[in-house]
Amino acid sequence: MGLRQSFRFQFQSKDELLSVLRSFSHSAIVTENIDFFVFSQLAGKPEFTFDCELVPEGLKCDRSGSYFEFLGIFIEVITGEFGQVEIEDL
Numbered sequence: 001m002g003l004r005q006s007f008r009f010q011f012q013s014k015d016e017l018l019s020v021l022r023s024f025s026h027s028a029i030v031t032e033n034i035d036f037f038v039f040s041q042l043a044g045k046p047e048f049t050f051d052c053e054l055v056p057e058g059l060k061c062d063r064s065g066s067y068f069e070f071l072g073i074f075i076e077v078i079t080g081e082f083g084q085v086e087i088e089d090l
Helices: 016-025 068-082
Strands: 003-008 029-033 036-040 047-055 058-065 086-089
Touching: 016 029, 016 047, 016 068, 047 068
Parallel strands: none
Antiparallel strands: 003 058, 003 086, 029 036, 036 047, 047 058
């Protein structure tokens, strides 16, 4: 796809993380498949795809297209909910 990164952070439970990921429906179309989420543009917005796989240490994400606005919202929500987030290119 595009840029692949790891987002590492502390969370209490998988259900807590799933709830936060589902909350992005105001910013993107959210498609969920077990431990994998795909976020894509809402109608009338620039095209992007932002994929997230749940892993024990947080998320592994892959993205492409015009994802910059969504990435800003994503990081703000994740840090607001879970605190410090370490981001590393893969």
